[in-house]
Amino acid sequence: MRRPALRGAPGLTRAAWAALLCGGLFAASLPPVARADAEAGKAKAQVCVACHGPMGNSTNPDYPILAGQTARYIYLELKDFKQGRRTDPRMSPMAANLSSEDMQDLADYFAAQKPVPVRFNADGASIEAGSKKAAEVLCTMCHLGGFSGQNEIPRVAGQQYQYIVKQLQDFRSHTRTNDAGNMTSVTRNLTDDDIHHLAAYINNLQ
8 A cells, every 4th residue: 555645745655755854864964075076076186187197097106096095085185285294295285275175075086986906016925925914014904904995094905006115115204194103103113025015915906
């Protein structure tokens, strides 16, 4: 038997009304970054293509792949570049004039794109050594299984090998310090070989 429509909502059954109400409540509960306009981000991201590639799929090992990155992480990194907590001669000037809305739009856009990893031709022994080191230093406690990331913790699976190496080295040398000391603590006892093995392993993850 068809359920009667609710008064004041012609044509809507109780189930349909409940679904609309729940959907509205869910949308209202989303954080600002999640509500950002990904379409607006698409237009704003055109300036990013020169370095980060179409849709954030960088083919240049100097620049990270942004496609599929967590929106929260992208937003916070852009904010850190803008406010000087993280510095880079190329990114700092790019972030200087971004508004909070710009950063949210860009974060949502890149997070919605499908990453296309660029594999580094590492040997199996290096990848295996990286896997063991990752387990030893408990990387997945923060980056999750498969290094898929969560919230402010970045997705690093399939990331550019050279970029991973540089970030690990920068954390170890305290050149990069915008992570509340978490990665500095993890990297302080890593050797150069450890870093290269970790980069090989992480880069080759799907």
